[in-house]
Amino acid sequence: MPESAYFHIPFCVNICHYCDFNKVFLKGQPVNEYLDSMEKEMENTLELSPFSSMKTLFVGGGTPTALNAEQFERFLAMVNRHFSSPDRLEFTVESNPEQTDLRKLEIMRDAGVNRLSIGVQAFQEKLLKELGRTHNQQDVVRTVTDAKRLGLDNLSLDIMFSLPRQTVDMLKETLDIAFSLDVPHFSAYSLQLERKTVFYNRAVKGELLLPEQEEEARMYEVLMEEMDKHGYVQYEISNFAKPGYESMHNLQYWDNNEYYGIGAGAHSYVNGTRKANAGPLKKYMSLIEETGFPYIHEDVLSASEKMEEELFMGLRKMNGISDQRFIKRYGRSMFDVFGSQIDKLLERGLVKVSGDKLALTRNGTFLGNEVFQEFIGVV
Template identity: 45%
Template sequence: MIKGIYVHIPFCHQICSYCDFNKFYFHNQPVDAYLDRLDQEMEHWSRKTDLSEVHTVFLGGGTPTSLSLRQLSKLFDSLEQHFPIHQITEFTSEANPDELTYDKMELMAARGVNRFSIGVQTFDARLLKVLGRTHTEQHVERVIQHANDLKFPSISMDLMYGLPNQTMDHWKDALHRAFQMPITHISAYSLIVEPKTIFYNLMSKGKLPLPAQDLERDMYDYLLTSTKKHDFEQYEISNFAKNGLYSKHNSIYWKNEEYLGLGAGAHGYVDGIRYSNHGPLKKYMSALEEGNLPIIHQNFVTEKEAMEEELFLGLRMNKGVSFSDFKRKYGNDLREIYQSQLSKQIQLGNLEERDGRLQLTYQGRFIGNDVFSEFLL
């Protein structure tokens, strides 16, 4: 049963050095035509899918805030026409600090958005330039103050560590500044250099001075201790919330539940099938113009794959994976299927059983991907 809807807006006014998401430089792109095709895709899914349990919408990108007020209104008109927006409890939009004007925030609040995920990454001007970001600290302060004035229930800030030439002092300063602002959520990610990015090209030429692994580990350790000190509860490897304001939409992914993915390059999970849309705008739009869904790849998830995903995704959360829920969903005992892996990782101190659940230990959070890979049979 579908629990959430992801909508991809693949346009950006600036291409960041680290980003490998499906995106296009805004200038001279067919933005309005894209929104028309997106409306068609919404109509397709609304006619063929049970939406009775949908409770989240997430606008991602690219950059949703790259759209004009008129274009945003057009997008919201489509969402309201095809989906049960009245039952949405969390409506998130990603945002760039220098694009999210007060007028856009007012419009989005009036159309149901109640959570912003603001791409701050760092407060250091030099690092921002290296990342290809165009905002300043003043933009961040203004946007968060406006969101607070408009009484948005949840304001999330994205931060990054392990950046080129980033020091521990840079990282401590970024967190210190974040803690001083009226935000309710922090998503903090270490830099992963992906192919087909500016950073990847620089790294291949030996021109990307990344911090040593020990320093990156220390940065993560400081993240865990400092967020706790400032009343942010860690609920997932990279996510921290105040007052229980977890990301409901991202939790759908970690709980291995189903969701719609709409837009060019979007991924979805419906009726046991994981699918991905065409990434190039022309192919995405042409498919819809011909009356077809723009899906390029589909994979029916086998029971074996579903169990692996349950662990790979569920162990990201601090509460981990419930033994009883696993048995109810798959009719198998987690301890029996993964006996050797559990024994090994528990002995190494990376996993523990607590209150009927399998969880990463504090130590295990530092090497989560290594632990997860143990369950890929």
């Protein structure tokens, strides 16, 4: 039974050059009608599959803070109306610095939001322009300062590396500025070229100058070293936190737990079934109107698929996977189910065994996708 829920706000004031998430330009969109559809999906979903406890909520996009103050307040009230729980631990909202003014921060605080994930990516104006971002360093500083002043001090900054024309020194500069803001959590991702993005199209034409593979690996190494030096524990391949400030919501995903997904393009995992919502707004809204649900794909997972997901999701965590927990869930040891794959990875030095836990080695963190691939389609 899910104890977490994700909500998708697909609207953006501008479209970043690397982003392949489900999103649309805000101007001229039927925002209020979309919120009506979201509320219907919330009601129908919970009528079909009610929860007994709701520990974490996460609002992503798109850009949730692209909503105007009235819409934003209405949306958060809807979430609280349907997904409130006395044992809620974490309520996260993603925000863009240039669209997160004091009023929206007050709305979040008053609605019980207690964690903010701020899209920063870099602090060099040239890099931000290259990425299609419209904020600057001052916007980030203001957002962090205002949030802390209102008591919203559980803050996470998103950082990107391996960007076009980015150097190791530029990444170090970004990290130095980020550390000076004294926030307890960072998510740091290397650029991935995704289809249907500006960057992908430029790369196909040979117009995108990206760091070499060795340079990207060096950036990741510098990232890990600097985070450690400043007291941030790497608890997942791309996430670093001061002790006690790990993202509880994202840990639900990496622990392969169930969750609700509400909104256009959202995904859910409920009662052993993964479902995908329609992405285009018109299709999402018309499906809600016609059937009450926006699903375009449903996949009932087999026991073998669940075990595979347990491995390739759980190995993202530096703490790894407990065999005791695996046995409790599936009635078999992961060392029996995936013995040959684990032996192969042990031989390559990409995973390690400590007690009943299987985890990535330091080398394994650089080759995570190769490790995860070993567990797909083998049972």
